[in-house]
Amino acid sequence: MKHSFTYIVFLYLVALSVFAQPAAPSASKPNIIFILVDDMGWGDVGAFWQQQRMKANDRSEPWQFTPSLDAIAQNGAMLTHHYCAAPVCAPSRASLMLGVSQGHANIRNNQFDKELQDTYTMSSVLKKAGYSTSLVGKWGLQGVDAEAPNWPAHPLNRGFDYSYAYIRHADGHEHYPVEGIYRGKKEVWENKTNVSAGLAKSFTTDLWTAKAKQIIKQQAGKAQPFFMYLAYDVPHAVLELPTQAYPQGGGLKGGLQWLGTSGKMINTASGTPDSYIHPDYAKATYDHDKNPATAEVPWPNVYKRYATLCRRIDDGIGDIMQLLKDLKIDQNTMVVFTSDNGPSIESYLKEDYEPVFFNSFGPFDGIKRDVWEGGVRMPTLVQWPGTIPTKQVITRPSALYDWLATFADAAQIPAPARTDGVSLLPTLTGQGTQKQGVVYIEYENNGATPKFEEFSPNHRARKRNQMQKIRLGDFVGVRYDIKSADDDFEIYNVVTDPQETKNLAGEAAYRSMQKTFKERVTQVRRPDPEAPRPYDLAPMAAMEAPKAAAGVHWAIHEGEFPWVADLTGRPASLSGNKPGADINSIALKEGMIYQEGYLKVPQDGTYQFTMTGNGSYLFRLHDALIIDRTYPDQPKLKLPLSATVNLKAGYHPFRIYYHQTGNAKPNLDWTWQAEGMREQPVPAAALFHAAD
Template sequence: MIRREFIASALAAIAAAPAFAAPQPGARRPNIIFILADDMGYGDTAVYGQRRIATPNIDRLARDGMRFTQAYAGAPVCGPSRCALMTGMHTGHARIRDNTALAAGKLGTKGNGKQLWRRPNLLPDDRTVAQYLQGAGYRTGLMGKWHLDGFETKATPPNFGFDEFKGWLIQYESTQGYWPAQRVHDATLVDIPENANGKHGRYDTDMITDDAIDFVERHRSRPFFLYAAYNSPHSPFTAPDFGPYADRAGWSDDEKTYAAMIHYLDLGIGRLLDKLAGAGLDKDTVIFFASDNGPRSEPTAQQTRITDFFDSNGGLTGYKRDMYEGGIRTPWIVRWPEKIPAGAVSDVPVYFPDFLPTALDLAGAPVARSDGVSLRPFLVDARRKAADRFLYWEFYDPEFRQVARWGKWKALRMKRDGALELYDLSRDPKESRNVAADHPDIVARMAEGMAREHVASAEYPDPPPKG
């Protein structure tokens, strides 16, 4: 019932919306850029309340566009969140639902080569937003982090719709980190002499920005899709220097470094914005900005201290890997001058599966299967209210967990067949009071939706494999 009600109301809202003008024959379709930060918390940018770290260029995106206050990543960790972003499928349907798989996938090693992992990866049956846009005539490029390859050599960006790829892959440890000795260019490993033998000559954040700017310059005359997937501020904490935070009294070196990592990310975004303006592409380009999950890459004392020092989760409960708001709520900004109202703020709940249908809608491309909806009606009218719809997540670390949001309600199941927790986010965004006992009708509806949206897969079977 929830799904039928939502689909009917969502279609009616879209049909009634003051749509972006459809591209006229021969007219240029908009460029689409998605800028993704890594492990940046909901409260890590000034426009979302950060008081200690300046983010003038991210703030500039919000000043010129629309800021969503109830936006969600695809998952509380990197791989499944990026899978939801690229495929438009939530983690009850997606190929990748955790950074590890329960079965299938491929085995490989991590770190010192002694830790064995079973990683999921995209398969030929999976379709990404890049493939759809590529088929619609867009030039497509990914600069930075993919994280959907696992240990499968064929699950790389060029095989999933990206005409150009410069970045790092899970299967090549020499390409990882902030000072990598090598980088993958399409399907070729390329040496970075400035970082050879442990040197710190070229910073990953700067390389991603340089490659993004180069991509824009070379494809300025045709519509393009650019995915700038930064690694910052994911651990380990390292930066070329402390930047403007070198002299902050009372700050530890860790805190100065974390702030500097966000500073250099923000500088890169500013350089990209300046490039678009200089090339005359501002009005032809839709920019999305978000983070892939909550803050604190690993639950260590060091990282917890840094996250708490900056209030990186914006006062919400939880961190990365948690299904509470602090683990999955993300900054989400969309900018398109003269199309999206400047300085607009929307409280419509949105999440990563919405990007694929939104991008295809903006590009005038055919609708594809997705668990999301196009956000176009809400982008043109910040006052538009959304019909309540069912948003769903599942996660497998340390055990099977489910989360759903429907209107103001959020439900969590913290273990398989466990009782549901229920929170009224309109009154309790910190999820401090479980009101499940007071609303058995809502609990039943949420449980029904969770059962419907969870579909077992080869990588995540029911029941899980023993051992």
């Protein structure tokens, strides 16, 4: 353990000075389909957990089937240690789109319908890379400062060429927009037109699948690659059923089809809404009292419904995968499947629902709104035939916000430097060396972890309130009901103890790890005034004194770049070390200037950093995003930007990215000030770089 942890910490401390190799690009840019489901747990997918239950054949432990998702697991990769960004949907989806953790996202906690930050998004990055971009399904990040359809963060204003979706968050809580069986009528918008009136008997899971298939057919014959964000709004709480059995076949000629006729928009818009139970579950029974001598009883209706909804998603995904084969584009299409957060305890029906029936949380404890593994570990699958090897089980930790950088890598365009995620392609493809990523989660909720018997006693009825989780290697640090930055982390080895039953924090061997967790969480986030935390004022911890020499390491990348880019691993036009951070003497017509090193802070205190420049720029300390002047990428004014940071004395690794366009001479002024220190340029005497 000690050797492993020391190595992990070492990676974090030196990561800024190590260049990782990018994954080898494919001959052409792949189509990308990102499928996100709502509230499906790690344990709901057959390949992850349900198959184990079936093989155990314990009649008191029912199981469900996901054959299409299991096929993706066979034909691609299972990411068994993949985390959502937050244990509830709005912040998780915001981090996905922005490519940043909850330490930097502008939507946190339960800020449903809040306007997604106007900056680079997964869709806008891929659009710049030449992709046609579409959203089908649930959005909920539109903003509320304008009337429909002029929401400030409408999908069309965040990089999508086309959207067919529930725009409001709460609309996704009803799966029949016209009938509104349990939650009232809802609105589906095609771009900025409300098309709900024509959607009689349109069960939204079927509607989204049929629309996705229609778009894929339209895009398949074009040279331009496409990106689709397919966001299903099931199996979330309302648990409404389809109208009928899934249509036979799949792909081009079978399965769900888009008819486009008002009142009969899709080929399942007939029959009786909220009526169909899958035959695998309609007459299913189980050993309810764990006594084989007594007769089994039928599954409760609510669980037949839940399993049918999961199966309906599975059928739709299988239908789409067949379509890719029929169109002969499956070999150059990357498909990703995951969930936004852990399984829910909610039911909008009269009958209560609990995820214990199928153990939807898998071998973990925790549900939606918990940062225990069951609330944040997601069932994640990736398939890209011929590029991603089959039957892979990837245990390297990763996070939802890694996908923006991953897709940028696949699209052969550098990711914006403001993103927190890293490309997963090196691990998925087995080519190149993956950069070190960060799994970091924070969230606030005034509830408690359920008292399920399946959960370890140390988790049952735990007050949530302010929560925080970070993973380093095999270990996680978890804090519940946080009162101050001094609160200790509970420490678990989630590889050997995935249920997080044995808190290691009290053991002497883990005291240094406690210190590391407390320090690390100060280095990966910035406070958000709209989501205050009890640890917001904690000073950013310094690193141990590095082996360093005076000066700054710099690199120049000449050429055209779409934004302030992360060029880690790409050969520089020129590089070297120089005494200070001044770039005003560098001759560069167009390109990127990158600087990294260590800032030696003379004493504990609150420091204000200010930057002014005629290009676009970004400044990080450790992994915290301090100053971001990257969007829009070509500012016309020398706007000074300032940020205040509470710092511990000592060495702090920094990175400065500067993007120069046109023929203007590079210019970037960087100053600091603190109590007892007037504003002044950051002196060369405070700057160091890693010694050779």
